[in-house]
Amino acid sequence: MKKIYGIFVILTLAVCILAAGCVGTGGSTSGEKVLVVGEMWRVSSINPGDGHDGGTFVTEKAIVTETLVGANAQFELTPNLAENWKQINDTCWEFKLREGVKFHNGDEMTASDVKMSLDNTVRLSPSTAKLMSYDHADVVDKSTIRIYTTDLNPLVPGVLHYPDTAIVSSRSYDANGNFVNPIGTGPMKVESFNEQTGELVVVKNTDWWGGDPGFDKMIMRGYENPSTRAMMIENGDVDFTTDPPYSDIERLDALPDIHVEKYNTPRIYKLDVNLAHETMADLNIRKAISHAIDRTGIVDNVLYGVGAPAGGVFLPSMTWSNKSLVPYSYDPALAKQYLANAGWMDTNGDGYVDKNGKNLHIKIYTYTERPGLPPMQEAIAANLRAVGIEVEEVSMENSAMNAAMADGSWDLYLSAMNLAMVPDPEYVLKSWYTTTGTGNKPGYSNADVDRLIVEGHYISDLDERYDHFREIEGIVYDELPTINIAYYGVAIVMKDTVTGYKFDPTAHDYRIDPFMTITA
CATH class of the missing domain: 3.90.76.10 (Dipeptide-binding Protein; Domain 1)
Incomplete structure (x- = not known):
């Protein structure tokens, strides 16, 4: 374990105590290959069917269970x-x-x-x-x-x-139908789970139908703060983690015993627009915001190349995506023209556009767990201020977000949302853009979109189905109930002793590769 002086020693010890014991990385000890993973969320459930986080965790990250x-x-x-x-x-x-x-x-x-x-x-x-x-x-x-x-x-x-x-x-399940422990078919099986600390220990399934896993044991602990994840791998307390602060990626990759790999994932950074507000309901305002945002600059300078500027909702690599949809151009002059079309101009020379004696004021919310969101919020706010919009930034832990936004005072909500938990375009488009969609945070309602999604549901021929949903993707691209910023990238940080990792681009965040291995 690397030595760290001063306050960092205290912080590291505190983090390790909270993480149940500060057990270092295992490597190849006494012939047993142990992989220690610093997960980005606290492990709150290991029940794959509970409709919360358990399914994603035990199926993709702990690789205990498998789907049909x-x-x-x-x-x-x-x-x-x-x-x-x-x-x-x-x-x-x-x-x-x-x-x-x-x-x-x-x-x-x-x-x-x-x-x-x-x-x-x-x-x-x-x-x-x-x-x-x-x-x-x-x-x-x-x-x-x-x-x-x-x-x-x-x-x-x-x-x-x-x-x-x-x-x-x-x-x-027990005799009363209560869940006890996930007995799955995957390459790893549960040895122990501490509900208090969230530590999960899994061991190799030597009878896995898919082959022989490359390591014997995996210990998984959640560290929700990106800086903590970076510190844990730098100190040698974990072997594998994801999404440290993106500003740390180059430094971590340059360390002699750590390497970083960057991949695109089926997730998008997007701004939900609160259409209940009269100002946000004006398409001119939404177009002004979209053209005011420097997507390329954000990807290059905020995300440090971890991601790509977004056009349509879906990644171009997705077989059903509408590949004709390109990112809205970064054009501050055009953004100001759209503001003027909506009646917002700087009449008093203070640098902010106004109407009826009031400045255009926008409140942007985001959460802190994903490392790209807070600095992206800052960059977007700076872009909007540059075209004359007053911006208020609010960021907090995700667990507090719903309560904070419940009063409806928000204008824009910046999030990173998954696109392919179900590999089909209907899943996202129905949830986000139908009037009663479960993920329709903006309150968007378009009778044509509602009708088209219902019609698309019954199309079984894949070519026809995908063409149908590409039309819907084009409509919401034009109407901007959500403003797409960037396709999400994930940074996988590993010790050099971890080899043979193969990324799964369809996973929620990442999938542990059962065939990678760890050496002393």
Whole structure:
């Protein structure tokens, strides 16, 4: 462990105590390869079906559980625990399971386990049930299950890529149906979980159907402060972490025993616009804001190249994205013209545009856990001030955000949102842009968009389906209920003793690669 002097020693010890013991990195000790991971969120759940954070964590990061359906780098669906699937009729899908897959307790995975798993997921997570239009599932035979929906739903295979639908053994629940421990099929299995500290320890599943994992044990702890994550890996307390402050990336990468790898992920930095405010409801204002933002400058100078300027909602690499949508140009003069079109001009020479004796004042909220958000907020605020808009910046921990914004006084909300938990365009567009969408924070309502999304839901042919949703993506690009800033990039920071890591571009934040290894 590297020595750090003065106050940094005290801070490090304090962090380690809070993290349950300050156990350093394992490396290859007594022949056991131990990987210590500094996760970006506190581990609050290890139940994949709870509809919260458990599914993403145990499926993608702890790699304890697996889903029926996978996805490739283009976000096309691929076999996983299910070898193939087909639609029997409008409301029935049949899935053939991979044979010979065993749970961590040695039991063979069967269709009965899959039915139990899905039944419990939809019981615990009504949003997942709604997304799948789940009615019930029937076991056809040991390796075949049929899933029945309440209506025609082409999304079903895509939803079964969603981490919350990961499959666990029926023995993961007690006799009363209460969840105890995730007994999955993945490359690692749970050894212990401390609910007080959030520390999870998993060990190699030597009978994994996918091959032989490259390490024996993984210890995962959550450090929500980006600076803490940087300090922990620099001090040698973790072997693998993500998203330190982006301003630290070059310095960390230059250290002799650490390297940094940067990747794009299916996530976007966007500004939700509060359309309940008369000013924000004016398209001229939204266009002025969009043209005032220097997206390239933000990516280069705020994100330090971790990401890319955003045009449409979806990454260009996504097979269904509307690739004709380019980032709004950075054009302060045009932004001022749009402000003038809305009646906002600097009439008194104070540098701020005004109307009816009042300056145009905008309040921007964001949260602090993701390292790109606070400095991006500052850069956007500076861009807007440069065209004459007064800006108030508010940032806080994500857990306090909903309460702080409940009074509706916010104008813009800067966030980093996932785009492919379900690999299909309907999932995002329906949630963000339909009048009753669960993620429609702006309060956007367009009858044509509502109608088109309903119509698109029933299109099964993928070429036709994707063309249909590209049209919708184009409409919201023009109307700007959300202002897209940049596609999210993730910085993976590893000790040089960690080798063979392969990034999964479809993961929520990142996926631990079971075949990477760690040496002394």
